[in-house]
Amino acid sequence: MTNNIKDQQDILAKLxxxxxNPMQEEAISVIETTTNTVLLSPTGSGKTLAFLLPxxxxxxLDCKDIQALILVPSRELAIQIEQVARDMGSGFKVNAVYGGxxxxxxxxxxxxxxxxxxxxxxxxxxxFRSERFSLTSIKTLVLDEFDKSLEVGFEQEMxxxxxxxxxxxxxxxxxxxxxxxxxxxxxxxxxxxxxxxNDDKKSKLTIxxxxxxxxxKLQTLLDLLMHLGNQxxxxxxxxxxxxxxxxxxxxxxxxxxxxxxxxxxxxDRERSLITFRNGTSQVLIATDLAARGIDIPELNYIxxxxxxxxxxxxxxxxxxxxxxxxxxxAYILKWEKEFLPExxxxxxxxxxxxxxxxxxxxxxxxxxxxxxxxxxSKGDIAGLFFKEGGLNKDQLGTIELKQDCAFVAVPLSxxxxxxxxxxxxxxxxxKVRISIL
Numbered sequence: 372m373t374n375n376i377k378d379q380q381d382i383l384a385k386l387x388x389x390x391x392n393p394m395q396e397e398a399i400s401v402i403e404t405t406t407n408t409v410l411l412s413p414t415g416s417g418k419t420l421a422f423l424l425p426x427x428x429x430x431x432l433d434c435k436d437i438q439a440l441i442l443v444p445s446r447e448l449a450i451q452i453e454q455v456a457r458d459m460g461s462g463f464k465v466n467a468v469y470g471g472x473x474x475x476x477x478x479x480x481x482x483x484x485x486x487x488x489x490x491x492x493x494x495x496x497x498x499f500r501s502e503r504f505s506l507t508s509i510k511t512l513v514l515d516e517f518d519k520s521l522e523v524g525f526e527q528e529m530x531x532x533x534x535x536x537x538x539x540x541x542x543x544x545x546x547x548x549x550x551x552x553x554x555x556x557x558x559x560x561x562x563x564x565x566x567x568x569n570d571d572k573k574s575k576l577t578i579x580x581x582x583x584x585x586x587x588k589l590q591t592l593l594d595l596l597m598h599l600g601n602q603x604x605x606x607x608x609x610x611x612x613x614x615x616x617x618x619x620x621x622x623x624x625x626x627x628x629x630x631x632x633x634x635x636x637x638x639d640r641e642r643s644l645i646t647f648r649n650g651t652s653q654v655l656i657a658t659d660l661a662a663r664g665i666d667i668p669e670l671n672y673i674x675x676x677x678x679x680x681x682x683x684x685x686x687x688x689x690x691x692x693x694x695x696x697x698x699x700x701a702y703i704l705k706w707e708k709e710f711l712p713e714x715x716x717x718x719x720x721x722x723x724x725x726x727x728x729x730x731x732x733x734x735x736x737x738x739x740x741x742x743x744x745x746x747x748s749k750g751d752i753a754g755l756f757f758k759e760g761g762l763n764k765d766q767l768g769t770i771e772l773k774q775d776c777a778f779v780a781v782p783l784s785x786x787x788x789x790x791x792x793x794x795x796x797x798x799x800x801x802k803v804r805i806s807i808l
Contacts, residue, residue, distance in 0.1 A: 382461060395424075398418075403429075407559050408562060412568065423459065434486070436508035437485060438508050438509060439487045439511040440511070442492055442520065449467040449489050463485075470493050474497070492520060492528035511541045516664055529557075544562070577700045583704055592620075598725060604672040605656075605688075606676050607662070609677040645771050646808065679712075688701070734781070737778070738777075738804075739803050741801045743773070748772070759796060760781075762789075767781065789805070
């Protein structure tokens with residue numbers, strides 16, 4: 372932990388946020404003055420900042436142990452919250468631990484205990500069993516997307532973890548789902564409820580139906596993507612095999628895309644999201660794992676390639692577009708003879724015969740073999756690509772900096788030349804490998 376502790380206004384300025392939304396303002400006020408809080412708000416409404424700001428404000432400068440524990444249902448959400456907390460630049464150490472990466476990495480990162488520990492219940496329980504850190508100073512417990520943690524089978528681990536936290540005096544539960552039962556082991560006595568799920572503001576989501584003349588919807592999907600042009604969106608599938616099928620078809624038709632499912636290695640899932648965020652990939656083909664708890668940009672549309680099995684899945688998928696104040700469209704691909712679930716209702720079929728200009732892929736992603744632990748900053752990387760690579764400001768895309776590596780979006784047409792020029796360059800004191808991802 373550094374001594375450069377920032378207050379809320381400093382943090383918001385660093386994040387380039389000029390004003391909090393009403394949900395965040397209410398949540399901060401309630402969390403700061405209340406023992407137990409349940410925050411219900413749609414995906415993408417800013418819940419992470421709503422609980423991190425009062426949490427950071429409650430931390431003690433004098434304590435060298437973990438003071439706050441945030442449990443999350445997925446690795447992606449752990450990584451996302453860790454990144455937000457670091458971007459806030461509060462001055463307090465933050466670490467995320469999760470399955471799918473070596474335990475040795477966790478041990479190195481938490482050797483000096485963070486003030487805030489974020490993790491999936493399975494991995495946090497492993498650390499608790501091995502007694503790798505003191506639990507006595509953990510005063511704040513956050514269960515983010517707690518219903519999802521229960522849904523994916525973490526109840527036993529959560530029960531085990533919470534049972535050992537005798538010093539907790541503040542509990543915060545968040546969800547994007549209405550009416551979820553809170554288990555007794557959470558010990559949430561008389562919570563204050565903040566509910567923005569039934570906000571009076573009219574939803575800006577439009578739902579449209581696209582009919583497929585065949586039970587094989589691949590050609591109809593391609594027609595829809597050609598109709599939409601170069602907009603980014605998610606194509607939701609129910610099965611991993613369907614993702615493979617769609618991916619092969621889009622690759623054959625030269626639609627830039629990436630895939631995301633629980634069958635993939637964690638490293639590959641992270642890299643899929645990176646290429647989608649930076650614009651290298653136009654389409655993300657995903658299971659419901661991508662319906663919430665991942666960090667991706669505002670989307671203009673999502674496509675239900677396969678119909679969801681339940682209303683909750685339908686709602687969470689749709690929540691990936693028309694977020695906060697933006698408009699968005701959810702497209703339902705339906706074979707003419709396919710049964711439509713009651714929760715979707717009857718929707719008039721959309722004409723997608725008109726095609727939009729489809730520009731070729733512009734961005735490519737480069738991998739750099741150095742990161743934060745090497746004292747490398749985004750400024751160092753930008754400087755290398757400007758000075759040695761000869762790029763101008765418009766040719767340098769998103770830079771994502773990780774603990775031990777980094778990813779940079781550059782024009783596809785220049786990517787091979789940049790690798791030839793910059794591979795084995797020095798960043799700070801480290802010689803780094805640079806390659807196309």
